[in-house]
Amino acid sequence: MKHPFSSFRKLFPILEHKVQLSSCSQSALSLPVRRAIDDYLEVWQTRGADWGYWMEQVDLARAEFARMIHADAADVAVLGSVSDAASSLASTLRFDADRHDIVTTTLDFPSICHVWLAQAPRGARVRFVPGEAGSSTATERIADAIDARTALVSVSQACYYDGQLVDIAATGRAARRHGAIQFVDAYQSAGAIDIDVRNQDVDVLAAGAQKYLLGIPGIAFLYVRPELAQRLTPTMTGWFGRVNPFAFDPQGLDFAPGAARFNTGTPPMMCASVARASMQLLNEIGIAPIEAYLAQLSDVALEEARRLGLSVASPASPQAKGANTAIRVPNAPQLEARMLEAGYVVSARNDVIRIAPHFYNTAEDVTGALRALARLVL
Ligand SMILES: Cc1ncc(COP(=O)(O)O)c(C=O)c1O
Structure with missing residues (x-):
């Protein structure tokens, strides 16, 4: 799947060494934001x-x-x-x-x-x-x-x-x-x-x-x-x-x-x-194209979670959900920490791990996180 916003990835230095998929909690730090704090x-x-x-x-x-x-x-x-x-x-x-x-x-x-x-x-x-x-x-x-x-x-x-x-x-x-x-x-x-x-x-x-x-x-x-x-x-x-x-x-x-x-x-x-x-x-990118892309990533996440046999807490249809795909897991906080060790920043809530991409994420980020999660829970 083509990533329409790949040229923006360099604005998010963390993406060089981690896959950040925690936009439902804290999204990735960008260079313009860092500059604003410095200013x-x-x-x-x-x-x-x-x-x-x-x-x-x-x-x-x-x-x-x-x-x-x-x-x-x-x-x-x-x-x-x-x-x-x-x-x-x-x-x-x-x-x-x-x-x-x-x-x-x-x-x-x-x-x-x-x-x-x-x-x-x-x-x-x-x-x-x-x-x-x-x-x-x-x-x-x-x-x-x-x-x-x-x-x-x-x-x-x-x-x-x-x-x-x-x-x-x-x-x-x-x-x-x-x-x-x-x-x-x-x-x-x-x-x-x-x-x-x-x-x-x-x-x-x-x-x-x-x-x-x-x-x-x-x-x-x-x-x-x-x-x-x-x-x-x-x-x-x-x-x-x-x-x-x-x-x-x-x-x-x-x-x-x-x-x-x-x-x-x-x-x-x-x-x-x-x-x-x-x-x-x-706003420069536009929220409508971001929404359309995130719906495609939802599709990817739901399909991959189904294929891996993970228990999905989110709605089964991409039209009924936002960017976050929640996977039911035992001991979510511990798994959040283990996912971080594997290079994936995800977010635990109650009994789920939330995979929440933004426009800077790729389909491979999402499938990679789900496969890493499956290795830990299945
Ligand atoms: C949907 C939603 N509403 C409200 C809040 C809490 O917002 P605040 O801490 O700014 O009051 C959160 C925090 O995670 C949230 O996800």
Whole structure:
């Protein structure tokens, strides 16, 4: 199989001696990202403190994320983690007696479920749709669970465990039909799946930079549909959520227009430099061709796993899954370490090893990892 992005491999020095297939956890370090970190340190060392440079990096990162999801930069806030983004959204909601439910699934990332469960003292009740590993019916089951008591629907576009996909346009339509808001956790999809928040009619969407965005933790982007943002007032806030953060008025509380009202304290400036560089690279390549290539790698992974007799936890069809292919194994953390000894960076979760390629990986990377895994478990 031809690798359409082979010329980019030299930007990822680790690929000369390791096969990194852990984009569901931490993707590979690229030279542009390393340069961005060096530049940040150089500015710090030579200029001491440069608010202009820092804010520019945050604005550029915000703009790259907006470009990636086909949004305006004004509709994106910058926070520290996806959990913070969820908490911030939760802080805007009133869980009234007749509309207090949060619908999510047991396969959503636990941290986000914890944020919703923490709203119980404020009147919220979380209703979990049972998740099924390898399922391709989550969309319908989530949509069916939404009713007139639903305040919020929280879906993971691509599941952290088995990569199964949810059709966020369909669940969003169901939410809107019942007057609920939809929160999309795109941490396992942004950078690997082409998201179009306008075409897909997304209310609220969040993603961090560490996984398929080729960056590091410490920063997350929160998209809020502009008409919705104007109606929401977060109680989780800080000076960067003000109309003018530099007004230094301790007694005045205004809320910036658009998504900026969701900003809180000083933004993660160094992480923003990294995310700016990494998303610039992704946007130059284009997420649509990356998504198409990763679907081909899914096909390769599923076929090879079947041939080797490995137990696949992910959906059997490449159309129903993201880039991650999860293989059920005994003692996943130990196997992750043994795979590393064999030259493969993969990621353990619960009872699976996740093989999660990005555009810089080849079909041989994927088949090689599966064969190495088969040698260890079969
Ligand atoms: C789908 C998903 N959502 C949320 C998180 C947690 O994000 P954060 O640590 O930025 O809150 C993760 C982390 O792995 C994840 O995979």
